[in-house]
Amino acid sequence: MSVQLWTYIFVGITFSLYIGIAIWSKASSTSEFYVAKGTVNPLTNGMATAADWMSAASFLSMAGLISFMGYDGAVYLMGWTGGYVLLALTLAPYLRKFGKFTVPDFIGDRYYSQIARTVAVICALIVSFTYVAGQMRGVGLVFSKFLEVDIFWGVIIGMAIVFMYAVLGGMKGITYTQVAQYCVLIFAFMVPAFFISAQLTGNPIPQLGFGSKLVDGSDMYLLDKLDQLHTELGFAAYTSGTKSMQDIFFITVALMVGTAGLPHVIVRFFTVPKVKDARISVGYALIFIAILYTTAPAIAVFSRTNLITTVNEQPYDQMPEWFTTWEETALLNWVDKNGDGRITYAPGQAIVGSPEINRTNGEIVRGEYGEVTLLNPLTSTENELYVDRDIMVLANPEIAGLPNWVAALVAAGGLAAALSTAAGLLLVISTSVSHDLIKKQFNPDISDKKELLFARIAAGFAVLVAGYFGINPPGFVAEVVAIAFGLAAASFFPAIILGIFYKKMNREGAIAGMIVGLLFTLAYIGFFKLLYPEYNTPEYWWFGISPEGVGTFGMLINLIVSLAVGMIFPDPPEEVQEMVESIRYPRA
Amino acid sequence: MNNHNLKEYWAINIRYVLILISIWFVVSYGFGILLAPTLNDIQIGGFKLGFWFAQQGSIYVFVILIFVYVYLMNKLDIRFGVQETEEGS
Numbered sequence: 079m080s081v082q083l084w085t086y087i088f089v090g091i092t093f094s095l096y097i098g099i100a101i102w103s104k105a106s107s108t109s110e111f112y113v114a115k116g117t118v119n120p121l122t123n124g125m126a127t128a129a130d131w132m133s134a135a136s137f138l139s140m141a142g143l144i145s146f147m148g149y150d151g152a153v154y155l156m157g158w159t160g161g162y163v164l165l166a167l168t169l170a171p172y173l174r175k176f177g178k179f180t181v182p183d184f185i186g187d188r189y190y191s192q193i194a195r196t197v198a199v200i201c202a203l204i205v206s207f208t209y210v211a212g213q214m215r216g217v218g219l220v221f222s223k224f225l226e227v228d229i230f231w232g233v234i235i236g237m238a239i240v241f242m243y244a245v246l247g248g249m250k251g252i253t254y255t256q257v258a259q260y261c262v263l264i265f266a267f268m269v270p271a272f273f274i275s276a277q278l279t280g281n282p283i284p285q286l287g288f289g290s291k292l293v294d295g296s297d298m299y300l301l302d303k304l305d306q307l308h309t310e311l312g313f314a315a316y317t318s319g320t321k322s323m324q325d326i327f328f329i330t331v332a333l334m335v336g337t338a339g340l341p342h343v344i345v346r347f348f349t350v351p352k353v354k355d356a357r358i359s360v361g362y363a364l365i366f367i368a369i370l371y372t373t374a375p376a377i378a379v380f381s382r383t384n385l386i387t388t389v390n391e392q393p394y395d396q397m398p399e400w401f402t403t404w405e406e407t408a409l410l411n412w413v414d415k416n417g418d419g420r421i422t423y424a425p426g427q428a429i430v431g432s433p434e435i436n437r438t439n440g441e442i443v444r445g446e447y448g449e450v451t452l453l454n455p456l457t458s459t460e461n462e463l464y465v466d467r468d469i470m471v472l473a474n475p476e477i478a479g480l481p482n483w484v485a486a487l488v489a490a491g492g493l494a495a496a497l498s499t500a501a502g503l504l505l506v507i508s509t510s511v512s513h514d515l516i517k518k519q520f521n522p523d524i525s526d527k528k529e530l531l532f533a534r535i536a537a538g539f540a541v542l543v544a545g546y547f548g549i550n551p552p553g554f555v556a557e558v559v560a561i562a563f564g565l566a567a568a569s570f571f572p573a574i575i576l577g578i579f580y581k582k583m584n585r586e587g588a589i590a591g592m593i594v595g596l597l598f599t600l601a602y603i604g605f606f607k608l609l610y611p612e613y614n615t616p617e618y619w620w621f622g623i624s625p626e627g628v629g630t631f632g633m634l635i636n637l638i639v640s641l642a643v644g645m646i647f648p649d650p651p652e653e654v655q656e657m658v659e660s661i662r663y664p665r666a
Numbered sequence: 667m668n669n670h671n672l673k674e675y676w677a678i679n680i681r682y683v684l685i686l687i688s689i690w691f692v693v694s695y696g697f698g699i700l701l702a703p704t705l706n707d708i709q710i711g712g713f714k715l716g717f718w719f720a721q722q723g724s725i726y727v728f729v730i731l732i733f734v735y736v737y738l739m740n741k742l743d744i745r746f747g748v749q750e751t752e753e754g755s
Contacts, residue, residue, distance in 0.1 A: 144721075149702070152720035156694050159725045163690050166732040167683045171739075285722060289712035299712030317706065317717040326699050352750045357739060361732040368725050375721040662676050663748045 084486030085224045092262050092490050093239055096255045096497070100243030103251040108530050111248030112179040112509050113348045118253055120355040124362025126256035127346045129263065129498035131158075131337075131363070132370060133209070134216025137263055137495035142470030145378035145385075148308075149319030153326055153626075157333025159364060159371050164338040166360035170347040172578045174356035175661040179348060180506075181341045181570060182514040188577040189585040190654050192519060197592050199514045201569040202341045202506055207543070208562045209342075210503040214548025216496035223407060223472065224489040233548040236497060237541050244501045244508075245537045249349060252501045259494035264369060266491025271373050274380045274478045284376035304379060307386050312425050316382070322616065328627030336563030336629055339571035342502040345509075353664040381470040384477050389463060390423045394447045397421075400476035405450040406442065408433040409466035410473070412449050413456055419447050426459030433464055500544060508537035561603050564625075568595035568632025576640055581658045587644025595636030602628045675746040682738050686731050694724040 105111040118126070136158070144151030176184055182202060186195025214233050221232025243251040268284075275287030279300055291299050298306075305315040314320045321329075337343065346363075347356045388398070394412060404410040411433045412421055429452060436443040436451040445451045472492075475485040512533035517524055524532075569592045576583040576591075603625045606614040616622050623631065649655070697705060702716030709715070713722075743749040 149717055149720060152698060155721050156698055156724050159728055160690065160694050163686070163728050163731050167686060167735055289710075289718070291712065301712050301714070301717075317714050318703070323699060327695060330694070330699065354740060354743070354750060357732075357736045361729065361736055364729050364732055368729055372722055372725055659672075662679075663672060664743055664750050665748045 079482060081482045081485045082225060084483045085489045088483075088486050088490035089225070089493060092258075092494060095258050096239055097242055099254045099258060100246050100251050103243070103247040103254055105246070105248040105250050105530070108513070108526050108533065109179075110250050111530055111533050112505075112513065113345070114248075114250040114253050116177075116349055116351055118349040118351075120350050120359035121362050122253065122257055123346060123350050123355075123359045125260045125366055126253045127343065127359070127363035128366035129256040129260035129494070130252075130346055130502040131343055131367060131499070132260075132263065132495055133499035134213055134219075134492060134496035136370065136374075137267065138216060138219075138468050138471050138492050141374040141377040141381070142467035144375055145382040145470050146465075146467060147319065148314065148316040150321045150326065151319075151375060151378060153321075153329040153333065155371055155375060157330045158337055159367060160330070160334040161337025162360055162364040162367070164334065165343070165347070166357055166364075168575060168578070169338060169344065170356040170360050171353045171664070172661045173344060173574070174347055174350065175353050175664060176657075177348070179345075179513055180509050181344050181574070182510060183518075184577065185570075185573055185588075186514070186518065188654065188658070189573075189583075189588045190651060191585040191589065194573075194585055194589050194592070195514060195518060197589060197596075198570070198573075199510050201565055201592070201596060202510050202514075205340065205562045205566050206342060206503040206506045206510075207547075210500050210507070210540070210544040211547035213496045213500035213503070214544045217493060217500075218548050219468075220489050220492045220496070224486070230549050233545050236493070236500075236548070237545040240497055240501050240504065241538065241541045244504050244541070245534050248533065248537075249505060252505055253349065255501065256498045259498040260366060262494040263491040263498075264366070266487040266494070267370055268373060269487060270475045270478065270480060270484050271377050271380075273480050273484070274384075274474065275376065277478060278380055278383070284373045284380075288376040288379045300379060300383065304383050304386075307383070307390075311386070311390065311423060316379070322622050324622050325616075325624050325627055328623045328630045330627075332567050332627050332629030332633075333563055335567040335571045335633055337566075339566035339569070339574070340562075341566075341570070342499075342506045345506060346502075377471065377474065381474050381477065385465070385470075386423060388477070389421045391420050393420050394449055395419070398477075400473055402448075402450075403476075404469060404473055406435070408435055409469045411452055411464040413452060413462050413464075414445065414447065414449070415456060415460070415462050422460055422462045424459060424461040426461050427457050428459065428461040428464045429454040429456055432466075504537055504540045504544065507540040508533050511536035561600070561607075564599045564603055564629030564632060565596060567629035568599040568636055572633055572636040572640060576637075578658065578661065581655050582644070582649050583640065584644050584647050584650045586647040587640040587642075590643040591636040591640030594639045595632045598635055599629055599632035602631070671746055672748075675742065675748060678742060679739070682735060682742075686735055690728065690731055693719065693727045698724045 109115050140154055173184060182195050182198035185198035214236060217236035218229035218232040221227040222229045243255050271284040272282045275284040276282040279287040279290040280293045281287040281290045288300055291297060292303055301317060305317055308316050347359060350356050350359050413428055431454055434453040436453050443451050475488060512529055516532050517529050573588050573592050606625045698720035702720055705716035706714040
C-alpha cells in the first residue's frame, strides 16, 4: 500500500476517535467548560499537558533544528523541559489552591485591580494567538505534503475537527482528546526512532543508541563519527556548536521561564482535584514530555549522519528515490555549482532564499542530470545542497528505508501534535474573553448559561481567526514564536511568582512591572525581527543576547521595576495578604 | 493548627524549593552550559559529558527533582496536618 493510502487510513481512524470523544464529552456548565470541573485524574492531566505542550514545532521541527544546530540545540531541549521544575515547585500547587479558572483571574484578584486583570488578558491573547497560527499552519502542511490536499482545505478540515471538540466539550473534551493525541504522537515519534537506532547502532533504544558504536564495522562511536564528518566538511564539531555561551544561557532561561508562564500550560493544573495532584501531575507531564525530548536529539544525530553519508560527494544520478521525491516539494534541492555532477555539502547557504522551482507551463524544468532546477540566484559558497529543517523528521522513515506505514504514522502524529496544542490555546482565548472580560469586567451578573454561550462563541470565533492565519500566514510566523515565550517570561512569570512568594507586593508595582517588561521585550524583538532584520547580528545585540533570549532581560526588568515601584506605594489590603497566606497551605 | 506551625511549614517548603532549584541550576546551566566545554574532555561511552548533560542528563534530573519535591511535600503536609481530605479541600 502507498504512503498516501496508509495516511488516509491513520488520519481517518484518529480523526474519528477525536470526534467520538467530542460527542461524548459535551460540557454543560462553565466550570466544566473552563476546567473540566476540576475532576481530572493527575495522570490523565499529565498526559493531556504533554500533548497540550508539545506542538507541531516539537514534533515536526525540533529534531530537524537540532540536527543543524548540534550542541546548540540544547537551548530547546533544556529550555522546553526545565520550566516544568519551576511549575511544580513555584506555581502549580499554589495556583491550584487559589482555585479559579484562568491566569488573569489570579493576577486580577491577587493585585485587586481590573487594570492588572486587563493587562494579563492582553498578554494571554497575544501569546495564544501568535502560537495558534503556527499550529494551524502545521496542520495545513501535513495535509498538503502527505495527502496532496490543498493547504486551504487542510486547514479547513483541521479547523472543523478542533471546532467540534473544543467548542462542544471545552476543557473536558480537550482533555480527553489530548490524551488520545498524546498516544498517537508519541507512538508515531518513537517507532521510526527505534528502527533507525537499531539500524545504525544495533541498539534500539535511541537514548542509548546515539552514544553507541556504529555497526558499519568502523568500530567508531556515532558521535565521534559525526564530529569527524562535520570537521571534514568545514562545519563546527557537532558536539560543540557555534552560539556564544551567554546567548545559549539567556535563550535557555527565556524558554524555561516562558514555558512556566504560558497560560495554556498553567491552566491545565486548575483541572485536577487537589494541590497534591497538581504537584505530581507536573511530574507525570514532564515524564511524558521527556520521552519525546530525550529521543529528539538522538533522531537529530541519526538523520544528520544519514544525510551526510548519503549525499556528500556522491553523484546525483545515484541518489535514492526519496531524494528525488523531496526535490519536487522544494524541501531538498541540489544546484550543481562546480558542474561535476556530484553533490557537495559545505557550510553556508547554497542559494538565496527558499527554493523556487523552475517551471514552464507547469512542467518542472530539469537540469543536465535530471535534477529539479531552481530560479533562485546562487550564493558564492561551495555548498550545493538546500535542506529544509522540517524534512529531517518528515523524511526520516524514507531515508532509513522503513515501510510505508511508518511514514504515514508520522503524518498522523504531526496532526495530533498540532491539533492538541491548538485546542489548548483556543480554550485560553475563549476563557479570556467570556470569563475575564465579559463576566469579570462588563457584566458580572451574567448567568452561567449565558457565559457558557459566550465562551462557545469566543472559541468558535478564535478557531476562525486561527484558520485565517493558518491559510494566510504572516511572513513572520516562525519569528513570532520567540515573542510568545519572551512575553510570557517578561509579563506573567514575575507577577505570579511575586504574587505567591512576596505578600507585600502591591498592584502598582505588579502593573508597572508587567507593562515595562512587556513593552521592552516587544520593542527589542520587534526592532530586530520585524523592523530592522539587517541589524539582527551579534554585533548589534545588547550584551550579545539574541531576540530569542531577550525575554530573560524582560523578566529581570519586570522584577526590578515591580520591586522598586512597589516600595513607593502602600501594602496590599489585609484580605489580599490573607489570601496569599491561604494559598501557601494545601488545607487551612 | 496555629500560626507558628504554619510559618515553620512555609519556611521548610522554601528551603526545599531553594535546595532543589540550586540543583536544577547547577545541572542545566552549570554542567549543561557553563562547564560544558570542560566536561566535554570526559567521555563516557560515546557521549562527551557536557554534551550529554545539555541534551539528555539535565532532562532526567528535572524529572527526578519534581518527584523528590512531591515526596518531600507530601510528607511535610502530613507532618504539619495540612494535607487535604479525600473530598478535596
